[in-house]
Amino acid sequence: MPLFAFDNTYARELPGAYVAWPPAATPAPKLLFVNRILAAELGIDAAALDGPEAAAVFAGNTVPPGAEPIAQAYAGHQFGGFSPQLGDGRALLLGEVVDRHGRRRDVALKGSGRTPFSRGGDGKAAVGPMLREVIIGEAMHALGIPTTRALAVVATGEAVVRERPLPGAVLTRVAASHLRVGTFQFFAAQGDLETLRRVVDYAIARHDPALAQAPQRHFALLRAVAERQAALVAQWMNVGFIHGVMNTDNMTISGETIDYGPCAFVEAYDPAAVFSSIDHGGRYAFGNQPQIARWNLARLAETLLPLVAAPDDEAAIRDAVARATEVIDAFPGLYRAALLAGQRTKLGLHHASRELDAADAALVDDWLALLQRGRVDFTLAWRRLADAAAGDDAPLRALFGDVDPLVAWLARWRARCDADDAAATHDPAAGPLARAERMRSVNPLVIPRNHRVEQALAAVSDDGDLGPFERLLGAVRRPFDDEAAQAPYAEPAPAAVTAAYKTYCGT
Numbered sequence: 001m002p003l004f005a006f007d008n009t010y011a012r013e014l015p016g017a018y019v020a021w022p023p024a025a026t027p028a029p030k031l032l033f034v035n036r037i038l039a040a041e042l043g044i045d046a047a048a049l050d051g052p053e054a055a056a057v058f059a060g061n062t063v064p065p066g067a068e069p070i071a072q073a074y075a076g077h078q079f080g081g082f083s084p085q086l087g088d089g090r091a092l093l094l095g096e097v098v099d100r101h102g103r104r105r106d107v108a109l110k111g112s113g114r115t116p117f118s119r120g121g122d123g124k125a126a127v128g129p130m131l132r133e134v135i136i137g138e139a140m141h142a143l144g145i146p147t148t149r150a151l152a153v154v155a156t157g158e159a160v161v162r163e164r165p166l167p168g169a170v171l172t173r174v175a176a177s178h179l180r181v182g183t184f185q186f187f188a189a190q191g192d193l194e195t196l197r198r199v200v201d202y203a204i205a206r207h208d209p210a211l212a213q214a215p216q217r218h219f220a221l222l223r224a225v226a227e228r229q230a231a232l233v234a235q236w237m238n239v240g241f242i243h244g245v246m247n248t249d250n251m252t253i254s255g256e257t258i259d260y261g262p263c264a265f266v267e268a269y270d271p272a273a274v275f276s277s278i279d280h281g282g283r284y285a286f287g288n289q290p291q292i293a294r295w296n297l298a299r300l301a302e303t304l305l306p307l308v309a310a311p312d313d314e315a316a317i318r319d320a321v322a323r324a325t326e327v328i329d330a331f332p333g334l335y336r337a338a339l340l341a342g343q344r345t346k347l348g349l350h351h352a353s354r355e356l357d358a359a360d361a362a363l364v365d366d367w368l369a370l371l372q373r374g375r376v377d378f379t380l381a382w383r384r385l386a387d388a389a390a391g392d393d394a395p396l397r398a399l400f401g402d403v404d405p406l407v408a409w410l411a412r413w414r415a416r417c418d419a420d421d422a423a424a425t426h427d428p429a430a431g432p433l434a435r436a437e438r439m440r441s442v443n444p445l446v447i448p449r450n451h452r453v454e455q456a457l458a459a460v461s462d463d464g465d466l467g468p469f470e471r472l473l474g475a476v477r478r479p480f481d482d483e484a485a486q487a488p489y490a491e492p493a494p495a496a497v498t499a500a501y502k503t504y505c506g507t
Contacts, residue, residue, distance in 0.1 A: 003048050003057055004107060006066035006095035010177075013202055016195045017183070018070040023060025023092055024113025024123065026170065028157025031055045032127070032466065033134055035151050038174060041099050042107075042151070049152075058152040058172050060092070060112040067094040071115035075189055076182035076249030077299055079283055084189045086182060086249050087117025090125060093178060104206060106178050107151070110171040126166035127155060128457040129261065129505075131469055133171055135456070136260040139448045139476035145235045146228075147257040148175040167461060176256050179203050181300045182249030188303035197307055203253050218304045219323045226297050226331050228255025233293045234338035237286075238346060239447065240266040240378040244276040244503060246284050246292045248299050262503035265447050267492045269371035269378040275450070277502045294331045301328055340364070345442050346382055347413065348389050348435035351423045363416060366409055374400050377492045379447050386439035389417070389432055444479035446486050448472070450501050451493035 011018065034049050048054060056062040063069060071088040078086075091110045098104050110133075111125025130153045140147040156168035179199075187196035204211050204221055214220040232255050236243065243250070244262035252258050262276035271287025279285070284292060301324035309316035343364045344352055352360065371381050376399050384396035388410060397403050417435060424430040456468040475489040492498070 002065045003044060003054070004064055004066065004095065004097050005043070006064075006068075006097060006107075007104075008066075008068045008095040009104070009206075010072075010093065010096065010106075010202070011068045011070050014195070014198055016192070017187075017199060018072045018093070019087075019116050020068065021071045021092060021115050022063065022069055023109055023170075025061050026059045026154075026156035026158060026168070028155075029055040029059030029061055029170075030155045030157065031058065031152065032155050032169065032460070033131065033150065033153040033469075035134075035138075035149065038149050038151050041101070042097055042105065042174070043100050054152075055154055058109075059154040059156060059170050060109050064094070069094055069109075071117055072178055072183070073117070073186050074180055074182035074249050075186040076180070076247050077185075077296070078247045078249070079279070079281075082185075082189075085117070085186065086119075087186075088115055089118040089121050090115070090123040091173075103176070106173075106175045108173050108175065108178060110173055111156075111168070112170055122160065124156075124160040124168050125171065126160050126162065126461070127153075127169040128166065128461045130169040130171040131457055131460060132453060133173070133260045135448050135453055135469070135473055135476060136263055137257075138473060139479065140241070140257055142477050142479050143235075143239055143444060143447075145239070145241075145257060146176075146232055146255050148173050150174075175252070175258065176254035177203075177206055177252070178258075179206070179253040180249050180258075181251045181253070181296055181303075182247075183253075184300055184303040185248060188306065193306055196303065200304070200307065207254055216308075216323065218308050219327060222297070222301055222304060222324065222327045223330075225253055225255070225300065226327055227334055229293050229297065230331055230334035231255065231338045232257065233289050234335055234342055236289060237339060238342040239444065240269070240286070242266065242273060242275060242284070242286045243289065244279065244284055245505065246289065246296065248296050251293070251296045251300075261505040264450050264501070264503050266378050267450070267498050268375040268495070269368060269381070270375075271372070275501055275503045277504050290332070290335050293335070294328060297331060298324075298328050301325075336361075346385075346439065348386070348417060348439040349420050350427070350430065350435075350438070351420050360416070363409075363412060367413075370400075370405055370409055373405075374402065375495075376400060379444060380490070380492070382443040383440070383445050383490075386436045386443055389439055390436035391432060440482065441480055445482055446475050446479045446489045448476050449489065449491070449493060450503075451497055452489060 057064050069092040073087045075084050076086050092112050093108045096104050096106055114123035134150040137147050137149045151172040151174050154170050158168045159165040160168045208224045211217050211220040242264050250259045264275040266273045273286040274282045305320050309320040387395045400406050421430040452472055456472045459465040459468040
């Protein structure tokens, strides 16, 4: 039985949007990680996941039946500067599978060797960054955040040279699709409107089929992408996730998080937090992420304008710009609504109305200001607020140096909770204990703490020890569980460690 049942619509329907290319062979492939949970979703026979045959497939040494390896073409704004040709420089889309839930999903290799888009790179990847994708992707999935996921990681048996020689690896990544803002930019920049039109229609058919017959389908697609990105970035902000490299080639049409290179999680709450070694100006700082998402959407909108307005039709151009601008200008409101909805849930509020929006937003803003002034750990503060909901303020107070402002804020929050309960007469979800239980189900105890991630990856890269990686992976897959085994993974790094922490692209 083949490992995958491929159906390759991208390769079939979008000629000119890729280059057919084989993966490079590796000398000694060895499985380091297999995601059996994800494999089951994809309908993969569990018995086919072990042994040298599976390692050969996941390393790219064996192209499985039905696969059509291709390097996808795309462009992108990288830190604000436009690169008209990027493309898959070390990745190959093997094909697509329809999972057990009827969802079409890409299966791609990363680190599988040079392609025509490599731009001088070696097309390889190291073990550490590929296992980072496993940890962060699985953590995000467990937190309920849309994300690409790792199906497998294989050690290649050869070294890749970065600052020093590192053990090589290939990742198998699963995604709703690899369509990016940069995919649209590539063909718009070339003036290839025919292929661009086919890419738009393909994106609609794959992600928004209900829009296929919409009279203004291009703007309807833009609106759908805006809604997905607003929801996604709001979720990032509510767990303290910093993507680190929000270039337009890393912004998906599907609304999934993609590319876990220089990502990190904030510990002491700080909207200006930046960990990426290449983000010298703080463009992609934690608090800037909503504005960058909007900026990226504007770049997507620009690619669509030539499809709906001829260059010599000034009236049509003005109308198209107005329609696109309407969508872009609506993004902050979409984002704020998604953010506040998540924040209310984190606060344990069960009932809401537009009349309460301003007051609830002020309540959250003042809470975050408390965390920022006190350099309080973002994740633990929310989690300990659940203890306060159950009547025990001590764990929360212990996080603060000056508790007087906290006490005043807690009084306001409890008054809001009382009003929330009063609106929920005979609702079993009302009351302090039910509120605390709800809050613990959405405010994680465990996130991929940056120092824990680095320790786990160093153990594999330097010593070949998978134990710390496997234990950390087990912890982040159960982010809301409060058990003794989880406790070491809930603790922040020492402040001095966090202050000096840097992340790298892994390229």
